[in-house]
Amino acid sequence: MKPLLVVKDLTFAYPGKPPIFSGLNFEIYAKEKVCIIGKNGAGKTTFFYAIMGLLGQLKGEIIFEGKSILTKEDLRYLRQKVGFLFQDPEDQLFCPTLLDDVLFGPLNMGLSRKEATDRAWSVLKELKIEDLAHNPPYTLSGGQKRLGALAAILAMDPQLLLLDEPSSGLDEEAANNLSGILTHLDKTIIMASHDTDFAEEVASSWYELSSGILRPLHGKTRVGI
Amino acid sequence: MKPLLVVKDLTFAYPGKPPIFSGLNFEIYAKEKVCIIGKNGAGKTTFFYAIMGLLGQLKGEIIFEGKSILTKEDLRYLRQKVGFLFQDPEDQLFCPTLLDDVLFGPLNMGLSRKEATDRAWSVLKELKIEDLAHNPPYTLSGGQKRLGALAAILAMDPQLLLLDEPSSGLDEEAANNLSGILTHLDKTIIMASHDTDFAEEVASSWYELSSGILRPLHGKTRVGI
Amino acid sequence: MHISEGVLSLYPLTIGAVGAVAGIAAGLKKMEIDEVPRVGIVSAALFVSSLIHINVGPASVHLLLNGIGGLLLGIKLFPAYLVALFLQVLLFQFGGLAVLGVNICTMAIPGLVGGYLGRCVIISGKPPSLGGAVAGGIGVVLAALFTALALAFSGDVFLITAKLVLLAHIPVVILESLIGAFIASFIYKMMPSLLGVDEK
Amino acid sequence: MGMINVSYINYHSKPKGSFLERIPPYVKLLLTFSVALCVALLNSLMAQIFLLMYSIALVGLSGVPVKRLLKRLMAVDGFVLMLWLTLPFSSEEGVATATLITIRIHAAVLAFMALLQTTSMPEILQALCQLRFPSKLVALLHFTYRYIHVLAEEASRIHRSMALRGFEPSLNLRTFRAYGYLIGMLLLRSFARSQRVYNAMLLRGFNGTYTFLTFKSRLSRPDFLKLAVLYALLVGCLMV
Ligand SMILES: Nc1ncnc2c1ncn2[C@@H]1O[C@H](COP(=O)(O)OP(=O)(O)OP(=O)(O)O)[C@@H](O)[C@H]1O
Numbered sequence: 001m002k003p004l005l006v007v008k009d010l011t012f013a014y015p016g017k018p019p020i021f022s023g024l025n026f027e028i029y030a031k032e033k034v035c036i037i038g039k040n041g042a043g044k045t046t047f048f049y050a051i052m053g054l055l056g057q058l059k060g061e062i063i064f065e066g067k068s069i070l071t072k073e074d075l076r077y078l079r080q081k082v083g084f085l086f087q088d089p090e091d092q093l094f095c096p097t098l099l100d101d102v103l104f105g106p107l108n109m110g111l112s113r114k115e116a117t118d119r120a121w122s123v124l125k126e127l128k129i130e131d132l133a134h135n136p137p138y139t140l141s142g143g144q145k146r147l148g149a150l151a152a153i154l155a156m157d158p159q160l161l162l163l164d165e166p167s168s169g170l171d172e173e174a175a176n177n178l179s180g181i182l183t184h185l186d187k188t189i190i191m192a193s194h195d196t197d198f199a200e201e202v203a204s205s206w207y208e209l210s211s212g213i214l215r216p217l218h219g220k221t222r223v224g225i
Numbered sequence: 226m227k228p229l230l231v232v233k234d235l236t237f238a239y240p241g242k243p244p245i246f247s248g249l250n251f252e253i254y255a256k257e258k259v260c261i262i263g264k265n266g267a268g269k270t271t272f273f274y275a276i277m278g279l280l281g282q283l284k285g286e287i288i289f290e291g292k293s294i295l296t297k298e299d300l301r302y303l304r305q306k307v308g309f310l311f312q313d314p315e316d317q318l319f320c321p322t323l324l325d326d327v328l329f330g331p332l333n334m335g336l337s338r339k340e341a342t343d344r345a346w347s348v349l350k351e352l353k354i355e356d357l358a359h360n361p362p363y364t365l366s367g368g369q370k371r372l373g374a375l376a377a378i379l380a381m382d383p384q385l386l387l388l389d390e391p392s393s394g395l396d397e398e399a400a401n402n403l404s405g406i407l408t409h410l411d412k413t414i415i416m417a418s419h420d421t422d423f424a425e426e427v428a429s430s431w432y433e434l435s436s437g438i439l440r441p442l443h444g445k446t447r448v449g450i
Numbered sequence: 451m452h453i454s455e456g457v458l459s460l461y462p463l464t465i466g467a468v469g470a471v472a473g474i475a476a477g478l479k480k481m482e483i484d485e486v487p488r489v490g491i492v493s494a495a496l497f498v499s500s501l502i503h504i505n506v507g508p509a510s511v512h513l514l515l516n517g518i519g520g521l522l523l524g525i526k527l528f529p530a531y532l533v534a535l536f537l538q539v540l541l542f543q544f545g546g547l548a549v550l551g552v553n554i555c556t557m558a559i560p561g562l563v564g565g566y567l568g569r570c571v572i573i574s575g576k577p578p579s580l581g582g583a584v585a586g587g588i589g590v591v592l593a594a595l596f597t598a599l600a601l602a603f604s605g606d607v608f609l610i611t612a613k614l615v616l617l618a619h620i621p622v623v624i625l626e627s628l629i630g631a632f633i634a635s636f637i638y639k640m641m642p643s644l645l646g647v648d649e650k
Numbered sequence: 651m652g653m654i655n656v657s658y659i660n661y662h663s664k665p666k667g668s669f670l671e672r673i674p675p676y677v678k679l680l681l682t683f684s685v686a687l688c689v690a691l692l693n694s695l696m697a698q699i700f701l702l703m704y705s706i707a708l709v710g711l712s713g714v715p716v717k718r719l720l721k722r723l724m725a726v727d728g729f730v731l732m733l734w735l736t737l738p739f740s741s742e743e744g745v746a747t748a749t750l751i752t753i754r755i756h757a758a759v760l761a762f763m764a765l766l767q768t769t770s771m772p773e774i775l776q777a778l779c780q781l782r783f784p785s786k787l788v789a790l791l792h793f794t795y796r797y798i799h800v801l802a803e804e805a806s807r808i809h810r811s812m813a814l815r816g817f818e819p820s821l822n823l824r825t826f827r828a829y830g831y832l833i834g835m836l837l838l839r840s841f842a843r844s845q846r847v848y849n850a851m852l853l854r855g856f857n858g859t860y861t862f863l864t865f866k867s868r869l870s871r872p873d874f875l876k877l878a879v880l881y882a883l884l885v886g887c888l889m890v
């Protein structure tokens with residue numbers, strides 16, 4: 001079986017700053033759930049940006065479903081198939097109501113209003129937030145916002161989810177609820193988290209991002225990092 | 226000995242919403258360090274606003290150092306003696322440089338430039354961020370911003386600290402550094418946190434905020450909430 | 451929209467400076483000291499939004515948003531533009547110091563008028579999106595007109611340039627009214643108090 | 651795509667150690683304004699050529715990297731090009747006017763770069779205070795500047811999230827609606843933020859006076875002499 005996503009020899013630096021990645025390699029197979037840990041500023045968020053093609057020019061190769069991402073068309077396909085949950089869900093909810101937000105992606109993909117609406121409701125129900133559909137997103141609580149942003153992404157039916165600190169700011173109940181949802185979700189997941197308890201629930205393997213490369217962590221060695 | 230702060234029969238609702246507090250009572254003695262937990266939207270941040278007099282009209286009584294806060298004069302005194310660390314430090318650093326930010330409070334309290342500057346530097350040194358003094362706040366990292374905001378508050382030499390999710394978004398090293406500082410700080414502390422590992426380091430007793438009242442948690446019962 | 455340093459003649463420069471000083475003085479008088487963070491942050495938001503480039507066919511247009519600014523800030527739009535345009539000189543060397551007055555007037559007066567009319571529309575009970583469209587559209591129309599006038603007053607050589615300025619802004623007017631409509635209805639839904647009208 | 655480049659509005663990195671970097675900010679601000687007035691008001695070609703050379707000399711004293719300089723000039727030269735495409739066809743003096751304006755614009759931009767890029771934002775705020783600008787205005791400038799970065803980053807994150815959900819700008823209503831939401835959201839959130847910032851100020855004892863300016867600079871004698879020469883030269887251009 002081929003890996004779902006391969007990142008090869010990734011090298012990148014923000015202008016005028018020391019390099020964040022220097023020849024980073026990574027691969028993930030379908031249905032795997034991995035967690036990336038690393039210090040503040042290690043580059044976890046930047047790594048996700050790189051995969052999503054948000055950094056502009058970078059050295060290295062991103063291979064999705066065995067195909068190297070080269071053209072704009074490839075990138076559009078990748079962005080449809082990979083859902084990215086931001087560190088701050090606030091940035092991901094920009095429509096007047098949550099339902100509008102969940103509809104935004106499917107409509108852009110060219111679905112009809114009817115299909116898009118059906119899909120939106122089924123996702124909202126899956127995450128048990130259908131009651132909130134008509135609320136303006138900024139009146140939602142932290143946990144509700146996170147679930148709302150997740151719904152907006154799942155509505156595009158991605159195969160791979162990139163989750164940037166999905167549990168930050170959530171209370172224990174919301175965090176448990178979310179980890180339950182993620183564990184049972186039939187998707188491939190890469191997440192970045194400082195919250196080891198949460199990540200342990202969801203992830204089966206671990207990587208550490210430091211000094212520009214991703215290193216797999218085995219067994220218990222990750223404790224204390 | 227009298228408690229340092231007493232909150233009596235606090236009742237409050239945001240306009241057009243169900244009440245957040247309904248007859249809440251709370252007291253804390255000098256040098257105590259307590260942690261408040263509660264779900265997203267339970268009202269932890271609002272509780273801090275209430276103590277600091279930022280909510281406008283509310284029912285109930287705030288008693289600081291045995292004196293009920295009634296006049297504007299009382300409120301000014303309380304605001305000098307109680308330091309409030311916001312959930313988002315970005316909102317708390319609004320001056321051209323970090324040093325200006327740390328000076329802002331002391332100068333407003335009427336200290337001379339010389340005294341204020343001495344105090345600012347000693348706080349910056351205590352938190353080990355004196356190298357950053359001349360940096361504009363927006364160039365700081367998340368953890369540095371948090372420490373910077375803390376410095377700005379400590380420079381006013383408050384007796385009581387209200388900390389709203391002080392560890393959120395920090396990596397383990399930064400969080401450990403902060404919890405070390407807070408543990409050794411000779412102040413009274415009330416903090417709200419979802420991060421139980423962090424809070425355990427700092428706090429000695431626990432309260433849960435739910436359905437409008439604060440309930441003390443004893444021993445291990447808090448686990449699992 | 452801004453005119454570079456060294457283009458205009460003494461006459462428009464003087465009128466612009468006098469108008470700007472008067473507007474700024476009025477705005478500062480109206481602005482309480484505790485409103486400063488709010489006006490500053492809204493002005494930053496307008497500054498940032500006007501850096502967003504929107505692709506219209508082959509061309510890339512950037513919004514002025516002076517009408518929406520007028521809707522939100524009223525007369526305080528003058529100090530807000532002083533600051534925003536001064537920052538443009540500092541950061542990008544766009545515009546200049548001697549023409550600052552003209553540039554402030556060409557943005558703030560139209561914004562003020564557009565915002566005022568837009569608010570009238572909303573208060574009279576018509577849909578807020580119509581108010582936003584009025585504010586956005588009139589803001590741009592007048593701003594283009596003022597810029598063209600300032601150029602025309604600086605000498606006959608600038609007549610063609612002035613006409614070009616007017617022509618170039620026709621698509622911007624349409625774009626800005628459309629986006630203004632969406633902005634206003636968005637804000638009206640979420641926080642009507644920002645538009646100076648109460649809920650219901 | 652309509653992304654906002656945030657690094658573009660960075661302003662805290664100024665060249666270190668040059669003469670212009672050392673002289674007091676308020677003097678620089680006054681000099682900038684004087685140059686701007688001369689550029690705008692003097693009509694003789696000779697005077698403008700003199701001013702252009704004066705600005706080039708200022709650039710030499712400033713230590714601003716040539717690369718940055720050229721980048722800025724390129725941005726301005728788009729406008730100059732437009733003038734050259736229109737003015738010569740408007741009247742007989744068209745070419746002469748276009749030449750004059752080209753020189754003026756370059757003189758102004760070079761002088762602004764030399765004088766303003768060597769002054770940090772805190773110094774500019776301090777200078778405005780020393781020049782007795784109303785404190786409300788200085789504070790307003792400060793707040794606008796302080797939160798431009800925060801908001802620009804917010805805007806580009808929202809924009810990114812729109813791109814990731816398949817948004818591609820084109821000429822249709824859906825595009826305009828999306829931009830309307832983006833800007834509306836930005837305004838709404840900045841309003842909420844301004845409330846929190848004001849609260850933070852209140853809690854630190856804010857009582858209506860802004861007192862946050864800590865910079866000091868002192869002029870050495872040789873520097874003072876150089877400065878006098880700079881001013882004398884500028885007066886000289888009035889005589890040309
Ligand atoms: N747009 C940008 N321009 C320049 N530097 C940036 C930019 N965004 C991030 N950086 C820098 O790149 C580094 C990596 O940032 P990144 O956000 O990827 O870290 P992170 O691992 O996600 O950290 P955290 O745990 O705090 O979320 C940091 O040093 C940061 O300051």
Ligand SMILES: Nc1ncnc2c1ncn2[C@@H]1O[C@H](COP(=O)(O)OP(=O)(O)OP(=O)(O)O)[C@@H](O)[C@H]1O
Nearest residue numbers: 139140141142239264265266267268269270271272
């Ligand atoms: N300015 C406001 N206007 C109206 N409602 C508000 C306002 N601020 C907060 N609320 C509501 O009040 C409730 C309590 O909010 P608060 O921020 O105090 O919760 P919290 O316990 O701090 O939550 P979190 O753990 O997410 O920080 C929430 O339901 C929130 O939606």
Ligand SMILES: [Mg+2]
Nearest residue numbers: 044045087164
């Ligand atoms: Mg991150």
Ligand SMILES: [Mg+2]
Nearest residue numbers: 269270312389
């Ligand atoms: Mg809170």
